[in-house]
Amino acid sequence: MKSDRGKNSLVIISLILLMIVMGLTFGGRERISRFENFIGKSLIPVQRIFNTMTGLMESIVSPVVNVWDNEKRIDELERENASLREAFVASALEANEYAELEELRGIFEYLPATSAELVTEARVVSKDPGNWYNMFVIDKGHADGVMKNAAVISGKGLLGLVYEVSDDFAKVVAIIDHKNSVGIKISDKTRDYEGVVDGGIDGSLNGSFFDPSAEVFVGDLIITSGKGLYQEGIIIGTVSEVFKDRNELLVTITVEPLADFRKLNRVLVLPAKPGIGEVD
Amino acid sequence: MKNHEVIFAALLVFTLQTTMVSQLRIMGVIPNLILVVLLLMVLLLKDHSGLKFALMAGFLQDLFSAKALGTNMLVYLLITLFFYLFKEMYFGENRISVVAGVVIATILYHLIFFMTVIFLRDQYRSIGVVLSTAGLEAVYNSLSALMVLPLMKRWVERESRR
Numbered sequence: 001m002k003s004d005r006g007k008n009s010l011v012i013i014s015l016i017l018l019m020i021v022m023g024l025t026f027g028g029r030e031r032i033s034r035f036e037n038f039i040g041k042s043l044i045p046v047q048r049i050f051n052t053m054t055g056l057m058e059s060i061v062s063p064v065v066n067v068w069d070n071e072k073r074i075d076e077l078e079r080e081n082a083s084l085r086e087a088f089v090a091s092a093l094e095a096n097e098y099a100e101l102e103e104l105r106g107i108f109e110y111l112p113a114t115s116a117e118l119v120t121e122a123r124v125v126s127k128d129p130g131n132w133y134n135m136f137v138i139d140k141g142h143a144d145g146v147m148k149n150a151a152v153i154s155g156k157g158l159l160g161l162v163y164e165v166s167d168d169f170a171k172v173v174a175i176i177d178h179k180n181s182v183g184i185k186i187s188d189k190t191r192d193y194e195g196v197v198d199g200g201i202d203g204s205l206n207g208s209f210f211d212p213s214a215e216v217f218v219g220d221l222i223i224t225s226g227k228g229l230y231q232e233g234i235i236i237g238t239v240s241e242v243f244k245d246r247n248e249l250l251v252t253i254t255v256e257p258l259a260d261f262r263k264l265n266r267v268l269v270l271p272a273k274p275g276i277g278e279v280d
Numbered sequence: 281m282k283n284h285e286v287i288f289a290a291l292l293v294f295t296l297q298t299t300m301v302s303q304l305r306i307m308g309v310i311p312n313l314i315l316v317v318l319l320l321m322v323l324l325l326k327d328h329s330g331l332k333f334a335l336m337a338g339f340l341q342d343l344f345s346a347k348a349l350g351t352n353m354l355v356y357l358l359i360t361l362f363f364y365l366f367k368e369m370y371f372g373e374n375r376i377s378v379v380a381g382v383v384i385a386t387i388l389y390h391l392i393f394f395m396t397v398i399f400l401r402d403q404y405r406s407i408g409v410v411l412s413t414a415g416l417e418a419v420y421n422s423l424s425a426l427m428v429l430p431l432m433k434r435w436v437e438r439e440s441r442r
Contacts, residue, residue: 011361018350018357019399026348026400036343043291043340050299058303089429125297130352131413133310135345137298163347171344179402202308225352262305 030148032166037141041168046141047125055265118271120144122152124264125169134177134199136160136264141168149229150272157235157258158182158224159267170269174261175236176203183227184236184255186220194225197236197255205237205255214251216242220257231273281321281329281439290336293317294355304420309413311420313428314341318356319385320425320432322363323378327391329388334360337354348400355392373433375426382425383418390414 003187032040122138140146142165150162159172173180176199184207185194193214197207209216220239226232241254297313304310305413314337322330338353346352363371371377394410 011357014357015354021350022348022354022396022400025350026402034345038389043295044294046291047299050295052357054300054303061412076355108314126295126344129294129297129302129310129314129341130345130373131417133345134398135347137344142315173347241335261404262303 028148028163028171030165031142032164037166037168040137040166043217044137044169046136048123048139051125054081071200118145120146120269122146122170122267122269124267127264134160134174134203134261135163136172136174138170138172138267138269139168140269141166141170143167145271146170146269147272151224151230151234151270152258153234153268153270154264154266156260157237158230159259159261159264161229162269162272171269175199176205176257176261182207182230183225183230184222185225186216187223187235188220191215193254194227195251196228197253200254203257203261204240205257207253207255209251209253212245212249212251214254216251218242220252227274231270234270281325281327283332285334286329287336288332289317289321290340294337294340294344300360304395306420307416307419309416311424312417313424315356315359315385315389316421316425316428317432318360319363319381320378320428322360322368322442323381324373324432324436328364330360330364331357347402350370351393351396351400351442355389355396358392362388375429378425379422380423386418387411387414390417 052137065140115119120140122140122144125139126137128135136276138146138152146162146165148162148165151196152159152162155220158175160172160177161180162170163173164171175182175197178199181195181196181198182205184197186191191214193209193211193216195209195214197205200206216239218239218241224232224236225229235258236255237255239253240256243252245252293314301313302310318330318334318337321333334356335353338356341352342349363385371381390410390413394405394407397405
């Protein structure tokens with residue numbers, strides 16, 4: 001009887017303690033404790049091996065499973081290739097081609113030239129095991145210059161933001177996670193509208209433009225506006241849906257991210273925006 | 281089950297979940313192998329190894345993929361306690377019991393998580409979305425449990441002979 005009461009008390013104390021720990025650690029810590037770092041550091045090499053094995057298995061199985069999809073994709077790529085070739089020939093005839101390219105390059109040039117060496121290359125070692133969050137772990141941490149609130153990108157576009165950092169690894173919250181807001185604008189400089197998008201449930205991004213008269217079209221390329229935690233000019237994705245509010249107070253959009261969150265392998269961690277990353 | 285065996289099991293299942301199982305996203309939902317193994321441990325083992333496994337696997341999940349330390353530990357602990365309370369009355373070791381247990385555990389997992397994120401003011405999902413995710417995951421988890429059950433039974437038998 002006495003031991004039962006003791007066990008019950010222990011359980012209740014454990015539950016209360018866990019709730020306190022949750023409250024204290026929510027929001028992302030500046031630095032993960034040494035004990036957690038030790039556990040993570042020990043587990044990362046094993047996860048890397050398992051990840052490599054998964055990738056290998058996928059590369060063997062995928063072509064067989066996706067024969068139909070691959071055929072469709074080849075058709076699409078061939079069509080795209082033909083139209084791109086036409087577009088290229090047409091644009092080659094234009095005298096101001098170089099200036100236009102320079103302008104385009106300017107849109108995506110978000111990093112000052114001197115800070116390029118601060119970009120850290122990392123590998124994704126594990127992905128979120130549940131259905132509540134969209135997070136992943138990279139194998140670089142504070143020792144490699146990764147800071148809390150640094151933007152993480154892939155070759156295709158923005159992936160997310162560093163949430164917590166330990167010495168040897170870091171947790172990243174994907175942009176498709178709920179509550180991860182990103183300041184956006186259209187890449188076309190002639191339409192200078194700004195807005196914000198948040199992660200949706202289905203892996204897309206939903207948001208709106210602040211200007212109710214914003215001219216947004218399906219297919220528009222969306223980049224970061226530089227407002228908030230992310231640097232300006234990082235590619236996010238393309239507009240897949242546009243809704244105009246009846247009262248015309250908001251232009252609501254859905255953005256399909258260009259980055260493939262299912263196939264994350266190598267990523268780049270940008271230096272955090274000045275004044276936003278952690279300060280030693 | 282010895283402590284080091286529980287730790288090894290938690291490390292193995294967690295690694296499988298974060299690397300291989302997390303790739304099996306069908307209709308936006310992935311199965312939860314950690315929950316499946318936890319439930320089978322609670323139902324099949326006579327000792328309280330399930331409790332240790334819940335804390336260990338929950339800690340690893342919190343360390344690598346939660347916005348607050350303790351979230352998954354709390355959820356798994358509550359589910360484990362629920363099944364320890366009711367397993368002798370309502371659950372056996374047969375397939376139907378296991379599937380029923382997995383469905384209940386999956387729904388419980390999502391409902392407790394739902395309350396946790398409200399407590400943390402982290403995100404809001406409608407209860408309909410939570411239940412539809414839980415329903416789909418329950419199907420995947422049940423199938424996973426039916427695949428893992430014979431392995432676990434064989435292993436438990438070998439353990440009891442030792």
